[in-house]
Amino acid sequence: MRGLQRLVQATRNRQSTHALRRSRLRNPEQQAFIGMGEPEMNLACRWFSVRHLAVGIAISFAVLFCTANADAQASRVGATLEGTVTDSSGAAIPSSKITVRNALTSQSRRVATDEQGFFRAEQLTIGTYEVEAERTGFAPSRHTGVVLSLGQTVHLDIVLSPASTSEKVTVSAQPLAIDTSQTSVISSVDRERIEELPVRTRNSLDFVLLAPGVSGSPAASAVSGSTPLTGSGFTFGGLRPRSNNVSIDGLDNNDEYTGSSRTELSPEIVQEFQVVNNGLSAESGGASGGSINVITRSGTNMVHGDAFIFAQDSAFNAHDPFETETGKPSFRRFRAGSSLGGPIVKDRTFYYVAFEQEHNRGQIGSDIDPTITSSINSFLASGAFPGLATRQINAACSPIARAETEAAGKLEHQLTKNTALMFRYAFTNNKESGDAFNTGGLIDASARGSSFTSDNHLSGSLTAVLGSEAVSDFRFQVATRHAVLRTNELFGPEIDITGLAIQGIARAAKIIIKPAIHTRVRGANTFGRLAGR
Template sequence: MFLRIASAWILLGLIIAPSSYGMQNSATTGTLAGTIRDVSGAVVPGVMVTARSVTTNQTRRASSGDDGSYRFVALPVGNYELRIEVPGFDPYVNPTLTINLGRTILLDITLNPAGVTQIVTVTDQPPPIDPTATATTTTIDPERIEELPVNSRNYLEFTLLAPGVAPSNPQSTAGARGQAGSPLADSGFTFGGLRPRSNSIAIDGLDNTDETTGSARVALSPEIVREFQIINNGISAESGGAAGGAINVVTKTGTNDFHGDAFVFAQNEIFNARESVTAKAGVGRPLFHRYQPGFSLGGPIQHDRLFFYVAAEQEHLLADSAADISRSARERINGALASALAPSLPVRSLQTERFRIGADETEAAGKMTYLAGRHTVNSRFAFTNSRLRGEAFNTEELNDISSRGTSYTKDYQLTASDMMVVSPGLINEIRFQASTRRALSNGGDRLGPEVDIVGIARLGRPYDGDTARRENRVQVLDNIIIERGHHELKAGITVNHVQLLSEMRDGFGGLFIFRTVDDFLAARAAEWRQAFGTAGTQFSTTSFGAFVQDRYQPIGSLTLNLGARYDIERLPQSFRTDYRNISPRIGLAWNPSSPWVLRTGFGLYYDRIPLAFLNRAIQKDGSRAFEQVASDEVASSIFSTIGGHVASPFSTFAPSIFRADPAFVTPYSAQANASVERLISKDVTARADYLFTRGIHLLRTRNINLVPPLSSLDGRVVFGPGRIDPRFDAIYRLDSSAASTYHGLTLSLNKRLSDEFELLASYTLSKVIDDASDFDEQPRNPYNLRAERALSRQDVRNRLVVNGLFDLPIGEDENDGGKSQTEQDLLTKVFGHIEAAPIFTFSSGRPVNVLTGTDDERSRAYPLASRPLGLGRNTLRTPRSINVDLRIVKFFPYGGPRRLDFTAEAFNLLNHPNIVAVNAFYGSGLTS
């Protein structure tokens, strides 16, 4: 059982200037548009409109057309003042406009005749509904990032607040490898039931995805994140390289005012509920110490021209953990090891008590912004240094400390961009990044082999946990926006070159699988496998993308988004490069009346290939490296005679290799959506969405060297020793023959921040079916792929998420400055200046693939694929989960703009036992 425990945090925050930020850059911008009329309702053409950033004084101007419409495209996110001065009319000023990421703000303006008033000042915000949007999106605004509770301060966890998004199944990624999961981390999120490796994560419009695994790359402190947008269906033609969803992050920019924070978070075991596995493994409360100090600072270097923003924080964790290996099994295994069973095994005893795990991480980033006439130039450098000890991977509770992973990761990223406003209707932007990631990982045992007593214990060097790699990336893109009448044309190109230098030593330490403890004591191995040869590889991929898109409004109430994209990913020589990747994108939004918007859309979305998938065919091609596999008596003989790491391959064993499918094509998805949204009040919207996603040509692995199987007496399909190509034992073909289907309905209610209250509630009803949930999942019978079609491990049938921000209605607003404390009564002193931010999550259980723990079909599948007779794929489910997180802030204003914060956070406040992974092995091993 994996149990989320309740905890409390203490935050000390020092704010030394008002909180206001500027923003930047295209794919990370918003739009402001509307129509200008006089008091009679007639449109007013030729009016010059000025939008001024209140934080940097940067200005943009646009003129209303013959129909009175005006439009600012690619407007940097932030707070603006809108001003109109035209002869014959009173001046118009709206000083409180907020431009949000990826949204179109519609603001219609009525001008009064001159002399009615000296100046017309309007402070109302435009309606929160966007009648021109055709995609399914959610924006995580600055208030949510700053106020909502988040464990370990990873802002990307807020992605799970969006409707239609679910966390990736832990038994599909870093979970038990016998359940076809990979220890390679993924993005952590699934959109449309697609694989978590198929998502796009971008910061300031540039890729931030680890191309080897599909996870996020450089980590940022939340202090430098302005806001981000989650797009889970209907992505425009501008975005490519992901079949799933997209997460677009924009960072803060310095302003004309200095602003900074200094803070420290502390968490201690005295606040924690007792986690059952670790608590019962020793005496007293398990140790848990976490400290996270940090700071941020932004401001002007030269007013109205040059700005900076920097943020950095660290995490230091020291905690107790334990393995959930039964006492009887542990004693029997330790007794056998002590009596010289398999003397060549490096691990001579299982850990009997708690053991220490830890983490040390530094995240730092700095950004410079230069405003020079028509140019907005940004540059950013980000750095992450992370070391995880004993908790990097293989942390499931049947793993001894010798199998648990330690990792070291270093990320460097340098980016630059220039957005040039050639004219109000012509904008060009160019972006560049150079980045590198170095990742090392290893288990507690560095020699091997791994010993896996299925469903009971795992010890020794992990089969796939010894890796050293460096990933280098260079990316350049250029986009142009042209606005002509009712058309907004956008086109662009991008080049993304990624180089991988790696030693992924999967299997080079060896692996012995045992059905039961009795079999281990008797040295009766069910399977042995080990890789031999050279682990090092070096190769690169280059992606080219080009797109064109037209946003067209034939009438004011109808918006069409029409686009197409062409992508090529040049793969290493052993893989076929697919040149047919043309993806149309179509979206429609209809605003029949002011409170209603109807939307629909369709598009194709081509994926990029994880480099870890490519590496298998390049590395274990039979000449560079290969595997050898043995079963039952032969495997037992190897364990009895060698009992450890095998130094050289056996000359009598045929090698097993990996090979790319000669007909390999690029995976992609077909996505469609239909939605209706209604404006309930000036700050509240309600929305219903139907989402469809079809995953096509998804990646999988299967053994194509088996002769057709026979049926055993019990009805199980069993493969004989014959091989199609007798030179090899197994030929694991890496192909693109898998598929998935997702149907989802989401209902959401959103109240934007007003009157110190903000709310987002969403419910998702969905179903996902697939025939492989990750690229290394193999079928039980390669001749019957249809039998693998079942519920996907990414299926989450019901999911409800509610989050909110509110102030207790006592005392001053946090932005009101500072009455003297003597002016407040006792009630205000105690209960004033308190903010609360809860997150409630309910989720159905996840499918689990029940396995026997051995290769009963003799298909040579690994990860293992054999299921008990009569059970289909993914037929078991984990229990439902219920979670409540809460953050309470009490702040004390002092010294003008300064304030002191004390914060308490609780995670899983109700201490509900949320089981996210189970022991999926069924058979005699569990009873021995």
């Protein structure tokens, strides 16, 4: 009680001291300085710094210790292994030493069982592990082939036999793959499916469509006024495509304006997907649709690499029956890439890099009726709409092109036995000419859009094991995006003939012509005429 009274009295003394300082600043000699705001502003800043710095430090420590003991929180970048250690009679064995070792990198984590024989290892890198349990008076037990997937909590029960009966017990049986602690509807796409399943676009996010309840979003409207930036490309339960959340290695990767993914990754550097489409938890929230978490590949003690090449030529394509041109549009596509991963320092430093590039050139036809094309060209040739820069509609195929470069690299280093450092850099450069937006069949080549997008992304993490029950994970990222959008025609208004053709620059002044048919009846004959307004 006396200590509490002293604390209250000290607080009152400090408040009185600050009030006295503020009152001293009110004397006539310092009124001019107060008018300038310098002495009082400095005093306020000093008071703010001391008071709020102490509060900030207290809150930081509170958050740190609270999150460290939040066992129910699932990992967004790794997996969790938990279990019990008992003897043959079912009695718990406390203080058992548990060693969890990654089979590919030889990196290990050591934890101990509590009084109930329970152990838990969090933030483990996804992969295949060996688990070994030791206790004085018992024979060591080793479990091999324990597979940990992204966001999964695997439960493993270990039974130790007396040392007199056996020297060492090795178990190769797999624990149950069902995570009974998971309350969300989660689908995972592992590395095997990413390698074996074909993806024409080479967009790694297309694998999200393998999850139940996820479908491709409809293409944006081709009419002027729709956004030229592409969305995420998929929808969860019919919700908007921009309502999704995409993260890479636990860090946000969303375009705030369209909801699409900023940096695109090559499928060669993607290790696993986790798709949460129902029952979002706190760590995977931030979206009204679904949450997609992507984990990139890491290097191992073995050097491994891939190389590929894809080619496509219109000579092997059939003619589109809806195109009005007599000839077949030309198209050539070429995409090549490679990846490589391995150790820099065995068991300690690893790297993984991936690179791929695409070039294609071709032509695209038009669905505008040739009769309509001829009528509009004749009308514009007569001098109509003098402010329109485009004086005729292109009746032939229009050229299109695309050049895309994707590069990413990841470096991991084990600083100490309990501390790991990771850096990852990704770069995407995408140029689409004449086929980025306004791509409908009734849109003339003058209104078709081109886009030039460049993304740079640098991220890192520092993970420290603070004990058997606490893991600290600090992550950061720096990302930039530069996007330029334009139409083939840079000047003049747009002319939109509803249901027939669209030409000119989009998102500028617009002239809308709506064809209408007026009829009148004379006897048994019907007369009609076409009018524009």
